[in-house]
């Protein structure tokens with residue numbers, strides 16, 4: 196059997212990154228985690244890195260301000276996975292990855308790079324709305340740099356993180372489901388796709404040594420989790436044994452109320468707009484440059500939306 200690739204996770208202390216570290220270790224990869232000097236005395240992050248070490252990961256000191264440190268880090272491994280921040284209400288550092296791309300290019304040994312994507316496929320969002328389009332534009336800048344440098348890649352389009360979308364019954368600004376009321380976006384009938392964040396990490400690690408995913412986009416579409424907002428609400432209603440009071444916000448109202456919000460919130464709202472009013476995640480067939488994760492890896496027992504939502508009971 197072929198050796199399992201050695202993996203470097205960049206952004207390993209993040210919301211998704213920590214799950215990637217865990218999944219990489221669980222699938223038996225020699226796992227390295229970048230330890231950025233800049234985190235200094237952030238005790239939570241330092242403790243998390245130490246816990247990774249206790250679980251068998253190796254910590255690699257480096258800094259995005261020190262090119263040689265990045266080159267040295269990527270030279271240790273076969274595969275680099277980056278999960279650097281890319282949500283404006285938290286932090287958005289997508290373009291910093293250009294430094295990582297330079298380092299991978301110079302090092303010359305990396306067999307695959309997975310940049311920080313894990314959401315909507317940015318290649319399909321050339322007509323996305325301002326200001327949220329910046330997320331997709333920046334991710335495309337990184338893709339172009341990867342491809343111009345001739346670095347082998349896999350792009351993971353993970354659709355909706357369940358914690359945001361199932362947690363909030365697809366309502367922006369909410370991550371816990373109400374037991375009383377829900378506001379539907381339009382008629383609440385557009386299909387979207389919700390994925391448990393730990394499953395995103397599991398599928399991502401599955402792709403890294405798989406020739407079928409080389410230089411491809413992998414979409415994660417667990418069949419039971421392709422649901423409209425109304426269907427998500429129904430699942431929740433069944434779990435709590437009660438119907439919610441429903442109201443609805445039209446497209447026009449949604450867009451005009453958006454103008455009152457700050458920049459970071461507007462970015463998130465335009466993403467919800469494309470997902471919930473336009474159905475941008477589920478309204479296309481996967482083409483030649485793509486693969487679907489639950490088909491490639493039927494052995495993964497993914498978490499259904501219903502099981503995910505039981506945590507909120």
Ligand code: NDP
Pocket residue numbers: 205206207208209210211212229231234240259278279280281282285286288291311312313314315353354355356357359
């Ligand atoms: P986080 O906000 O949790 O940040 C991840 C890591 O980025 C941090 O822990 C840190 O890692 C690193 N980082 C942050 N700031 C800097 C900086 N200034 N310099 C260098 N590194 C920095 O990220 P998420 O997990 O929320 O997002 C990861 C990806 O997932 C993004 O591409 C995002 O767009 C996507 N996403 C998709 C969602 C969806 O619903 N599909 C929802 C949320 C995110 P460390 O300190 O360890 O170096």
